[in-house]
Amino acid sequence: MAKKVRVRFAPSPTGGLHLGGVRTVLYNYLFARQHGGDFVLRIEDTDQSRYVPGAEEYIYECLKWCGLQPDESPQVGGPFAPYRQSERKSLYRQYAEFLVQEGKAYYAFDRPEELDSMRERFKTAENPSPQYDHKVRQEMRNSCALTFEETERLIADGVPHVIRIRMPENETVSFTDMIRGEVSFHTGLVDDKVLLKADGMPTYHLAVVVDDYLMKITHAFRGEEWLPSAPVHILLWKYLGWEADMPQWAHLPLILKPDGNGKLSKRDGDRLGFPVFAMNWTAKKEDGTTELTKGFRELGFLPEAFINMLAMLGWNDGTDQELFTLDELVQKFSIDRVHKGGAKFDFEKAKWFNHEWIKKADTASLKADVRRILADHDMSIIDDEQLGKVITLVKERCALMTDFVEQAGFFFQTPQKWDVDAIKPKWNEAKQAFFGDVINYLQQQTNWNGADLEHGFKELAAAKQIKAGEVLMPLRIMLVGGKFGPGVFDIAAIIGKEETIVRVKKVLELL
RNA sequence: GCCGCGUUCGUCUAAGGGCUAGGACACCACCCUUUCACGGUGGUGAUACGGGUUCGAAUCCCGUACGCGGUACCA
Numbered sequence: 001m002a003k004k005v006r007v008r009f010a011p012s013p014t015g016g017l018h019l020g021g022v023r024t025v026l027y028n029y030l031f032a033r034q035h036g037g038d039f040v041l042r043i044e045d046t047d048q049s050r051y052v053p054g055a056e057e058y059i060y061e062c063l064k065w066c067g068l069q070p071d072e073s074p075q076v077g078g079p080f081a082p083y084r085q086s087e088r089k090s091l092y093r094q095y096a097e098f099l100v101q102e103g104k105a106y107y108a109f110d111r112p113e114e115l116d117s118m119r120e121r122f123k124t125a126e127n128p129s130p131q132y133d134h135k136v137r138q139e140m141r142n143s144c145a146l147t148f149e150e151t152e153r154l155i156a157d158g159v160p161h162v163i164r165i166r167m168p169e170n171e172t173v174s175f176t177d178m179i180r181g182e183v184s185f186h187t188g189l190v191d192d193k194v195l196l197k198a199d200g201m202p203t204y205h206l207a208v209v210v211d212d213y214l215m216k217i218t219h220a221f222r223g224e225e226w227l228p229s230a231p232v233h234i235l236l237w238k239y240l241g242w243e244a245d246m247p248q249w250a251h252l253p254l255i256l257k258p259d260g261n262g263k264l265s266k267r268d269g270d271r272l273g274f275p276v277f278a279m280n281w282t283a284k285k286e287d288g289t290t291e292l293t294k295g296f297r298e299l300g301f302l303p304e305a306f307i308n309m310l311a312m313l314g315w316n317d318g319t320d321q322e323l324f325t326l327d328e329l330v331q332k333f334s335i336d337r338v339h340k341g342g343a344k345f346d347f348e349k350a351k352w353f354n355h356e357w358i359k360k361a362d363t364a365s366l367k368a369d370v371r372r373i374l375a376d377h378d379m380s381i382i383d384d385e386q387l388g389k390v391i392t393l394v395k396e397r398c399a400l401m402t403d404f405v406e407q408a409g410f411f412f413q414t415p416q417k418w419d420v421d422a423i424k425p426k427w428n429e430a431k432q433a434f435f436g437d438v439i440n441y442l443q444q445q446t447n448w449n450g451a452d453l454e455h456g457f458k459e460l461a462a463a464k465q466i467k468a469g470e471v472l473m474p475l476r477i478m479l480v481g482g483k484f485g486p487g488v489f490d491i492a493a494i495i496g497k498e499e500t501i502v503r504v505k506k507v508l509e510l511l
Numbered sequence: 512g513c514c515g516c517g518u519u520c521g522u523c524u525a526a527g528g529g530c531u532a533g534g535a536c537a538c539c540a541c542c543c544u545u546u547c548a549c550g551g552u553g554g555u556g557a558u559a560c561g562g563g564u565u566c567g568a569a570u571c572c573c574g575u576a577c578g579c580g581g582u583a584c585c586a
Contacts, residue, residue: 010586011586012585012586014585014586044586046586047584047585047586049585050585050586108584110584112584115583115584124512125512126512126513127512127513128512128513128582129512129513129582130582131513132583160584162584164584180516180517183515183516184515185514185515186514189513189514189515190514190582191582193583194583194584196584197584198584199584201584203583203584203585203586204585204586208586223580224515224516224517224580225579225580225581225586226580226581226586227515227580227581228514228515228516228580228581228582229581230515251516253516253517254579254580256578256579258522260578261579262578262579263579263580312524312535313523314523316523316524316525318525318526319525319534320525320533320534322523322524322534322535322536339517339524340516340517340518341516341517341518341579342516342517342578342579342580343522343523344522344523345522345523346521346522346523346536346537348522348536348537349522349523349535349536349537350536351536352535352536352537353536359549396548396549396550397547397548397549398548407547422546467545468545469545470545471545472545472546473545473546476546476547477546480546480547482546482547483546483547484546484547484548485546485547485548486546486547486548487544487546488546
């Protein structure tokens with residue numbers, strides 16, 4: 001019988017959650033759901049110097065917003081708790097020591113300065129970054145070069161030390177990546193990675209193997225940047241005697257910056273004016289000030305659209321379909337169709353996805369968000385039914401939820417400024433007089449609905465020998481403030497008689 | 512430098528030896544609309560290069576170029 005599928009997302013809580021991170025979560029989630037498996041969230045906080053308060057809570061909030069909640073996590077617990085590596089610290093040492101006993105790892109007492117000087121010493125034009133590997137191992141201060149007694153004494157004296165893996169000099173490590181197929185490495189070219197740090201914390205390399213084993217992870221998804229260290233992990237699985245339980249690996253392609261090449265970073269977002277983090281993130285800088293980085297959520301993305309867009313960045317179902325619900329993705333997702341090459345992030349396309357989702361969202365589901373966004377701009381909506389009508393009328397004009405401020409704001413608030421310059425060039429006495437008559441007409445109007453208003457307005461224009469087309473734009477600007485929005489008479493119908501007349505009068509004074 | 516991974520319109524991608532290399536975003540034009548948007552129709556636009564294998568290559572193989580990733584007591 002096949003093992004139950006278990007996957008994990010293992011972020012390091014050091015700041016805002018990057019788009020690529022969310023995509024990794026998504027693929028994990030889709031795979032787990034599709035196979036009736038478990039999705040685990042594990043916090044990789046083994047670097048105490050990079051601890052950032054609030055970053056962990058931020059991750060929970062992001063996953064919640066995206067609707068990709070883990071089955072097990074530090075927050076909800078689970079059978080393999082604790083899920084925070086800092087709380088699992090005591091677990092790791094025994095495995096590292098076991099490897100030392102087996103001759104697969106060794107103690108290293110080199111101080112940071114000694115490592116620097118080694119790199120300096122072996123640095124050449126040919127080899128700009130020398131590694132701590134079999135070539136220099138014997139020249140360093142470690143249990144391979146030292147005698148047993150010397151090593152024992154250093155340890156007894158409490159000299160700080162790390163444990164490093166002893167990479168074989170001449171072996172080939174290969175494995176089958178679910179996305180890339182057969183991948184292989186020569187061990188002689190890989191360095192002796194630190195497994196256990198001097199502070200007793202494991203490095204990623206040890207922790208990921210130990211925890212994936214202990215947590216019975218069956219499939220491991222991670223970014224392509226991890227591919228070069230895969231041979232270390234594979235050897236660790238083998239040396240620890242767990243080879244039969246090793247998860248299947250899948251190294252996901254990177255998300256690249258839109259211009260040029262390279263991994264998409266927060267900086268690119270700042271530079272090009274689009275978000276990279278899922279939600280707003282406020283970083284505290286060293287000088288005590290804070291720096292806010294905008295997120296997709298606050299910029300007006302719907303989680304469904306965000307997820308949909310991310311899913312398509314590196315995967316497709318082989319048809320022309322681009323719009324998918326989470327459920328459809330769970331149904332249709334397949335690792336074989338995940339691409340090998342990285343994808344440049346295109347914010348315009350991201351907005352298109354969001355626009356599509358806003359258009360197809362039903363009005364009721366948008367109400368709460370629109371209400372909140374308008375409230376942020378000092379517009380409180382009392383009439384819920386009216387809000388519904390407005391949303392239905394303007395949602396096809398909104399690519400971002402925040403566009404509702406401009407597209408719906410004038411329904412609830414008299415415009416602050418009017419584009420009178422668009423009226424003035426063709427304005428004349430006759431039109432001025434006509435709008436005086438319009439006000440009279442509106443005041444007498446008893447059937448206040450779009451169709452009747454339009455009919456009445458046009459009749460009036462005809463009676464005054466004025467082409468309707470010449471006064472429609474002025475009317476629009478009076479009611480809306482600018483040259484945009486749905487049908488003018490629909491707008492008049494919604495804002496009501498009193499407000500319509502107020503706006504017409506106000507602009508008449510400005511002309 | 513070394514190692515690994517990649518490479519189809521500007522961008523995301525389809526085509527897994529066989530019709531004029533298909534779709535989407537963006538862009539342009541037209542239609543619809545007395546605004547904007549939505550919608551509709553059409554257009555510009557790609558297999559990095561060089562060798563093989565084959566009747567036939569975007570597709571398989573080799574090389575080159577380019578790009579990216581890694582080369583930390585960071586993940």
